[in-house]
Amino acid sequence: MDSYLLIPFLPLAAFFINIIFGRTLIKDKAHWVSILAVFGSWVVSMMAVAEVLQGKTVNADLYTWITSGGFKVSVGFLIDQLTSVMLVVVTTCSTLIHIYSAGYMHGDKGYYRFFSYLSLFTFSMLMLVTANNFLQLYFGWEAVGLCSYFLIGFWYEKKSASDAGKKAFIVNRFGDFGFGIGVIMIFLTFGTLHYIPIFGAVNGMVGQTVDFLGMQVDLPTLIALLLFCGAVGKSAQIPLHVWLPDAMEGPTPVSALIHAATMVTAGVFMVARCNPIFSLSPVAMDVVAIVGAVTALFAATIGLVQNDIKRIIAYSTVSQLGYMFLACGVGAYGAGIFHLYTHAFFKALLFLCAGSVMHAMAGELDLQKMGGLKKYMPWTYLTMFVASLSIAGVPGLAGFFSKDEILWLAYSGPSPVGKLVWAIGTIVAFLTAFYSFRLIFLTFHGKFRGSHEQEHHLHESPKVMTIPLMILCVGAIASGWVGIPSLLGGGAHFTEFMKPVLGHLEGHGTHAEEWMVMAISVVAGLSGIGLAAFVYLREGDLAATVTQKFRFVHQVLWNKYYVDELYDFIIVRPTIWIAKNVIVGVTDGKIIEGIVNGVPELIGRFSLWLRSIQTGMVHQYAAVMAIGAFVVIAMVLLW
Amino acid sequence: MLAEGIFIYLAAAITILSVLVITRKNPVHSVITMLVLFFHIAALYVTLNAEFLAAVQVIVYAGAILVLFLFVILLLNLKEEAVARRYVGPWPLGLMAAVGLFLAIIVSLDSFVAGPKGAFTTEVIKAETNTKALGKILFTEYLYPFEVVSIVLLVAIIGAIVLAKKRLRS
Amino acid sequence: MIPLHWYLWLSAVVFMVGVAGFLMRRNIIIMFMSIELMLNAVNISLVSFSRYLDDMRGQILVFFIIAVAAAEAAIGLGIIIALFRNKVTAHVDEANEMKG
Numbered sequence: 001m002d003s004y005l006l007i008p009f010l011p012l013a014a015f016f017i018n019i020i021f022g023r024t025l026i027k028d029k030a031h032w033v034s035i036l037a038v039f040g041s042w043v044v045s046m047m048a049v050a051e052v053l054q055g056k057t058v059n060a061d062l063y064t065w066i067t068s069g070g071f072k073v074s075v076g077f078l079i080d081q082l083t084s085v086m087l088v089v090v091t092t093c094s095t096l097i098h099i100y101s102a103g104y105m106h107g108d109k110g111y112y113r114f115f116s117y118l119s120l121f122t123f124s125m126l127m128l129v130t131a132n133n134f135l136q137l138y139f140g141w142e143a144v145g146l147c148s149y150f151l152i153g154f155w156y157e158k159k160s161a162s163d164a165g166k167k168a169f170i171v172n173r174f175g176d177f178g179f180g181i182g183v184i185m186i187f188l189t190f191g192t193l194h195y196i197p198i199f200g201a202v203n204g205m206v207g208q209t210v211d212f213l214g215m216q217v218d219l220p221t222l223i224a225l226l227l228f229c230g231a232v233g234k235s236a237q238i239p240l241h242v243w244l245p246d247a248m249e250g251p252t253p254v255s256a257l258i259h260a261a262t263m264v265t266a267g268v269f270m271v272a273r274c275n276p277i278f279s280l281s282p283v284a285m286d287v288v289a290i291v292g293a294v295t296a297l298f299a300a301t302i303g304l305v306q307n308d309i310k311r312i313i314a315y316s317t318v319s320q321l322g323y324m325f326l327a328c329g330v331g332a333y334g335a336g337i338f339h340l341y342t343h344a345f346f347k348a349l350l351f352l353c354a355g356s357v358m359h360a361m362a363g364e365l366d367l368q369k370m371g372g373l374k375k376y377m378p379w380t381y382l383t384m385f386v387a388s389l390s391i392a393g394v395p396g397l398a399g400f401f402s403k404d405e406i407l408w409l410a411y412s413g414p415s416p417v418g419k420l421v422w423a424i425g426t427i428v429a430f431l432t433a434f435y436s437f438r439l440i441f442l443t444f445h446g447k448f449r450g451s452h453e454q455e456h457h458l459h460e461s462p463k464v465m466t467i468p469l470m471i472l473c474v475g476a477i478a479s480g481w482v483g484i485p486s487l488l489g490g491g492a493h494f495t496e497f498m499k500p501v502l503g504h505l506e507g508h509g510t511h512a513e514e515w516m517v518m519a520i521s522v523v524a525g526l527s528g529i530g531l532a533a534f535v536y537l538r539e540g541d542l543a544a545t546v547t548q549k550f551r552f553v554h555q556v557l558w559n560k561y562y563v564d565e566l567y568d569f570i571i572v573r574p575t576i577w578i579a580k581n582v583i584v585g586v587t588d589g590k591i592i593e594g595i596v597n598g599v600p601e602l603i604g605r606f607s608l609w610l611r612s613i614q615t616g617m618v619h620q621y622a623a624v625m626a627i628g629a630f631v632v633i634a635m636v637l638l639w
Numbered sequence: 640m641l642a643e644g645i646f647i648y649l650a651a652a653i654t655i656l657s658v659l660v661i662t663r664k665n666p667v668h669s670v671i672t673m674l675v676l677f678f679h680i681a682a683l684y685v686t687l688n689a690e691f692l693a694a695v696q697v698i699v700y701a702g703a704i705l706v707l708f709l710f711v712i713l714l715l716n717l718k719e720e721a722v723a724r725r726y727v728g729p730w731p732l733g734l735m736a737a738v739g740l741f742l743a744i745i746v747s748l749d750s751f752v753a754g755p756k757g758a759f760t761t762e763v764i765k766a767e768t769n770t771k772a773l774g775k776i777l778f779t780e781y782l783y784p785f786e787v788v789s790i791v792l793l794v795a796i797i798g799a800i801v802l803a804k805k806r807l808r809s
Numbered sequence: 810m811i812p813l814h815w816y817l818w819l820s821a822v823v824f825m826v827g828v829a830g831f832l833m834r835r836n837i838i839i840m841f842m843s844i845e846l847m848l849n850a851v852n853i854s855l856v857s858f859s860r861y862l863d864d865m866r867g868q869i870l871v872f873f874i875i876a877v878a879a880a881e882a883a884i885g886l887g888i889i890i891a892l893f894r895n896k897v898t899a900h901v902d903e904a905n906e907m908k909g
Contacts, residue, residue, distance in 0.1 A: 616905030618840075619727050623832050626736040633743040637750070646811050650819045657823050657846055661830030666838045673842055680849055687816075687860040689868050692852075692875075699875050704845070704882045711886045712838055715893050726833045727902050733832025741825035748817050757864030776865050777872065788876045795880030802887030805894075 008126035010037040014119040022112025030112035031102035042091035052084040078132035082501045086129035089344040093261040096468040101253040103464035121147035134193040152250040161249040168243040175233015182226030199276040224284035235267030248310040252355030261344035268324040289329020293421040296322030300431035305557045332409035333502035334495035339402035345475030346390040353384035356461040367442040374444040376458040383473040390476040392433035393525035398480030412507030433528025441536035691770040816857035824850035
């Protein structure tokens with residue numbers, strides 16, 4: 001048990017070493033500290049996973065953090081099936097991305113800073129997933145948000161980067177506000193914040209209502225929706241998805257680790273972790289499913305038309321996160337976590353490949369200026385192609401199994417919105433395949449469309465970058481094999497494994513239906529790839545023609561449904577107006593400044609007046625003395 | 640009857656002379672008036688059987704302190720004093736304060752209660768002489784204060800030199 | 810025998826004159842003399858107490874007062890010289906450097 005402590009605290013130690021000694025002593029050796037720490041963490045995690053695979057779970061408090069009356073919180077670890085999956089995802093991706101970063105960030109002047117933040121992030125994420133109580137979860141939740149802010153704004157000299165960091169942080173406030181209230185509601189209801197006692201007692205909550213904003217609300221629904229608020233913010237679901245595409249201002253390894261593989265999936269993890277609460281509320285479940293499905297569709301459609309290579313992958317991430325929520329919403333938590341697990345590999349891989357392309361293109365992000373990179377960077381091409389196949393759901397690859405499981409359980413499960421979200425999911429599968437391969441074809445095929453200097457500069461990335469790509473590529477292919485459905489002769493080991501924590505959702509349908517669902521999703525994926533090939537591999541300007549024809553649709557998608565503009569109009573501008581005119585003008589300018597300046601002003605004036613007593617004239621002092629003596633004698637006589 | 644007559648004369652002279660001291664325009668006149676005043680006070684001490692103090696009054700006050708005053712006045716050569724205003728602007732206020740204080744003291748005199756009598760009756764002092772009696776107490780019971788006074792005087796001497804000395808530089 | 814109160818009255822009168830002189834005059838030398846007047850007023854009452862209470866302590870105190878008055882006069886006149894050297898005046902209402 002004690003060795004499990006090393007899992008989060010090795011990266012924390014690396015953070016402290018790098019942040020303290022990085023600038024003066026370690027400098028460009030900073031990656032060694034962080035990589036060794038996170039690798040050690042990975043090794044211990046694997047040992048923990050091996051223990052869990054043998055059925056030994058751990059739930060232990062290490063240290064009592066806060067005791068205040070009935071409020072007792074401790075730092076403790078819960079290592080069970082769900083945590084072990086998250087440990088695999090987090091430590092594996094983290095290790096590989098640390099290694100990749102050593103190449104990608106080479107020569108950056110904030111090198112040590114980058115690695116210390118990355119280590120801090122790894123620590124926070126591990127605290128989040130290993131927590132055995134809600135407050136520690138919340139701590140990790142906020143800490144990863146903080147690291148995300150640091151790393152999005154890593155190149156803070158760039159205005160867009162620091163703005164994006166602020167945006168991510170502020171948008172997350174909205175979600176975390178709800179999440180915080182949710183945690184408080186849980187404490188008020190159960191009197192504790194530890195998972196195990198809470199999940200053991202959730203059934204007592206059924207039928208309870210609570211007065212919320214003057215309405216009688218079903219308690220489980222309220223708590224579940226408040227928790228989901230946090231998940232919506234962290235996992236960039238509608239309506240709080242706006243920060244994730246902007247977060248691409250950060251360095252690409254950050255996008256891969258934080259904004260694709262790990263942090264943004266924390267919302268899914270949290271929903272899955274709280275599945276006993278969510279399962280009590282059909283309303284909340286349907287909300288989760290619908291939000292997930294709508295986000296998946298919404299983000300996928302935006303992804304169709306974007307030209308920024310990282311933003312396309314970012315929308316793809318939002319879309320896939322929607323998929324995971326869709327799964328959770330129909331009750332298929334195991335499938336959702338399964339998709340989280342496979343997605344981490346192929347999405348991290350996609351980002352790292354994009355980083356490799358940017359590396360070759362000297363930071364160029366515009367697809368329209370790429371093309372034909374296949375022959376310059378074969379390894380990047382190969383691995384990215386595999387990742388795209390995986391995300392498109394080509395049979396045999398990781399993405400196929402998890403996506404298929406989600407779609408099947410959505411179709412066959414008991415959820416009332418199941419059929420609807422299945423339909424949306426299938427469409428999204430088609431769109432995903434299309435835009436993923438649009439990206440591939442525009443980047444790697446055809447003729448190079450950039451400038452001559454760029455063409456001259458093109459090269460394959462160094463080994464320190466390509467080797468993590470290959471390892472992740474193996475993951476993108478094989479990570480799904482642990483969950484091959486019984487229909488295809490597998491044992492569905494993954495969902496079986498997760499059963500103690502997440503329960504097991506049985507699909508009710510015939511084998512024929514299951515085959516049909518699988519066939520439809522495969523056909524959707526393949527036809528997406530085919531359509532992309534048809535449009536972008538042929539010579540000619542079919543894409544431009546279609547754009548011309550559906551100019552309005554293209555404009556809407558190109559501008560991301562104008563959500564940013566809407567928020568700017570209804571939230572940002574009024575907030576700034578109030579800040580400027582009410583807070584600065586009245587509260588701060590008049591009231592606070594009035595008090596702060598008024599009191600000294602008053603004292604100053606009083607002192608000026610009082611000063612006139614001190615004339616420097618000996619006579620007056622003596623007269624005062626004489627009068628004083630007179631008064632003293634008079635008082636003695638009269639009393 | 641004779642004693643009362645002497646006291647009345649001395650009291651009247653002291654009062655008038657003290658008023659004259661504070662009202663003379665020329666400080667030299669004030670000092671001269673004060674000299675006469677001090678002789679009268681010395682005489683008053685004699686009527687109170689304090690011959691030694693009477694002598695000290697004449698020697699120290701009249702002989703030393705007043706000479707010092709006179710010396711300073713002449714040293715400073717206050718020519719403009721003859722034309723300058725004598726009193727400060729709000730002098731009635733000062734006068735009122737002084738009179739008020741006087742009244743307060745007079746009123747409080749009624750509540751004065753004499754303490755227990757000491758051993759030095761007139762007869763004892765006559766037998767021993769005033770100076771000897773004073774000296775005995777001064778050098779036994781009040782030896783330490785006496786020594787402290789010597790230090791005070793020493794400090795005063797040094798202080799007066801430091802203050803009055805011309806600056807060597809600037 | 811003359812009542813004690815007569816002496817005390819005389820002492821009070823002289824003290825009052827001293828206070829009045831101190832508060833009214835501009836000339837710092839006269840003000841100093843006023844202080845001497847006040848000291849002498851106190852001396853008168855102390856000597857008379859000594860006489861009427863058959864106790865020598867009053868005279869001892871007077872002795873000390875005269876010594877301190879001498880010291881005070883020396884210092885005070887030193888200050889006057891220093892003031893005059895700096896301000897070329899003996900009028901205290903022209904020296905108000907300590908004004909707040």
